[in-house]
Amino acid sequence: MKIAVVGGGSTYTPELVDGFARLAGSLAVTELALVDPAADRLDVIGPYARRLLAHHGHPGALTWTADLDAGLSGADVVVLQLRVGGQAARISDETFPLDCGCVGQETTGAGGLAKALRTVPVVLDIAERAARLANPGAWIVDFTNPVGIVTRALLDAGHRAIGLCNVAIGFQRRFAALLGVDPAQVTLDHVGLNHLTWERAAYVDGVDRLPELLRDHLPALADQVQLPADLLTRLGSVPSYYLRYFYAHDLVVREERGAPTRGEKVAGMESQLLAMYADPTLSTKPDLLSQRGGAFYSEAAVGLITSLVTGDGGVHAVNLRNDGHLPFLPDAAVIEVSARVDHDGAVPLAAPPVPPLMSGLISGVAAYEELAVRAAVHGGRDRVYDALLAHPLVGQYEQAEALTDKLLAANSAHLAWAR
Numbered sequence: 001m002k003i004a005v006v007g008g009g010s011t012y013t014p015e016l017v018d019g020f021a022r023l024a025g026s027l028a029v030t031e032l033a034l035v036d037p038a039a040d041r042l043d044v045i046g047p048y049a050r051r052l053l054a055h056h057g058h059p060g061a062l063t064w065t066a067d068l069d070a071g072l073s074g075a076d077v078v079v080l081q082l083r084v085g086g087q088a089a090r091i092s093d094e095t096f097p098l099d100c101g102c103v104g105q106e107t108t109g110a111g112g113l114a115k116a117l118r119t120v121p122v123v124l125d126i127a128e129r130a131a132r133l134a135n136p137g138a139w140i141v142d143f144t145n146p147v148g149i150v151t152r153a154l155l156d157a158g159h160r161a162i163g164l165c166n167v168a169i170g171f172q173r174r175f176a177a178l179l180g181v182d183p184a185q186v187t188l189d190h191v192g193l194n195h196l197t198w199e200r201a202a203y204v205d206g207v208d209r210l211p212e213l214l215r216d217h218l219p220a221l222a223d224q225v226q227l228p229a230d231l232l233t234r235l236g237s238v239p240s241y242y243l244r245y246f247y248a249h250d251l252v253v254r255e256e257r258g259a260p261t262r263g264e265k266v267a268g269m270e271s272q273l274l275a276m277y278a279d280p281t282l283s284t285k286p287d288l289l290s291q292r293g294g295a296f297y298s299e300a301a302v303g304l305i306t307s308l309v310t311g312d313g314g315v316h317a318v319n320l321r322n323d324g325h326l327p328f329l330p331d332a333a334v335i336e337v338s339a340r341v342d343h344d345g346a347v348p349l350a351a352p353p354v355p356p357l358m359s360g361l362i363s364g365v366a367a368y369e370e371l372a373v374r375a376a377v378h379g380g381r382d383r384v385y386d387a388l389l390a391h392p393l394v395g396q397y398e399q400a401e402a403l404t405d406k407l408l409a410a411n412s413a414h415l416a417w418a419r
Helices: 013-023 039-055 068-072 086-093 096-100 109-133 147-156 167-179 210-216 218-225 229-235 241-247 249-256 262-277 287-291 297-310 356-378 381-390 397-410
Strands: 002-006 031-035 061-065 077-080 139-142 161-164 186-193 196-204 314-321 334-342 345-348
Touching: 002 013, 002 068, 013 031, 013 039, 013 297, 031 039, 031 068, 039 061, 039 262, 068 109, 077 109, 077 297, 086 096, 086 109, 086 262, 096 109, 096 397, 109 139, 109 147, 109 356, 109 381, 109 397, 139 147, 139 297, 147 161, 147 314, 147 334, 147 356, 161 297, 161 334, 167 186, 167 196, 167 210, 167 297, 167 314, 186 314, 186 356, 196 210, 196 241, 196 356, 210 218, 218 229, 218 241, 241 249, 262 287, 297 314, 297 334, 314 345, 356 381, 381 397
Parallel strands: 002 031, 002 077, 031 061, 077 139, 139 161
Antiparallel strands: 161 314, 186 196, 186 334, 314 334, 334 345
16 A cells, blocks of 8 residues: 655654554555655655664655655555645744734634645645546545645545544543543544534543543643633533634734744754754654644544544544534535544544534634635635635734735735736
8 A cells, every 4th residue: 555645845754654654553554655846855854764664664665756746646545744835934824914913823814824825726736636646546634734624625626535633632642641541442522623623522431531531630631722721611621722712812912922933933943853864873753853743643644544444433533524414514514523434434423512602613714714715726815805804813804904915915926816
């Protein structure tokens, strides 16, 4: 089986490679192909990734290429983890919204829309090539942000795709550690949209242990998501860290102004990591990689791909069509929920109705995401403005106007229609 990783020149790729080497189990990977237009980065990361496989005694081949078609040819699974515009574009996404008093973040708000506009056309081109060159029935596993919007664009275009995020597996591991059980024993009621999710239950042997976690570990859980403990109590759930951008928007804006962006920090780490990877004696993961972000990404990716390929029926938090699961959303919306996964894809686990305190926000962001897909696929200033006007973190026409101008000016190099 061949797995193609598009965006294989990322400094985070070794985490994914290490996961395939450690966790392959019944997943018989014969070739892991790293694909990236940045040949200079591949020339560093490729040999290091090959050493990682050898260190773990994995028999599969590790190849790398800047030729997209060659990398996709014969693939059984295509993993997308690309960043159009690199860290420079990310830093822009994290800064220009602040000028209008809006949160600066690469997946949420105006910054997230900018990323979607740059990313969706590139991803759709890759998927069209994969449809011609990959093996029949190949899956596209999207880890590229904003995952919900990108996955919807792929599904709207008829591709066999599923979206993946590492938020849920992070909570699963944290809850398991607090409960003193194996992570595999914990099944989450994870619900919402990508980067807009809540953990409403944590089942162990059929018993919901989340009330116990909220009772015994409330301060620690609140600190993890950087929200007040009494808010978690009121919600009766644990929101993802990304809900902080909604529940504490103005506080986050004040914190972000004048502070280094996450993109600036990551750019510094990348330089150090590339220097480490170039050391021909290095064959294990450096500690610095754990600070790069994407905790448990490799475990989540390997687990999901294993279920898609072997049909083992494992439960994973994935992005998929709503198709009536959340009755307050259109069927075409893409939601992020716990689902059982096999050869044919994912089927959401049965779950109780979503209360208005959550469903209202989900509905608003889902409407924005629908408009964001239209803007990303078809272009046009008016579509960008409409998406921003609909976003719960923008909403005011003057802000939407100003943000539209700033977004287009900052991204004209990546948007041919905006030049």
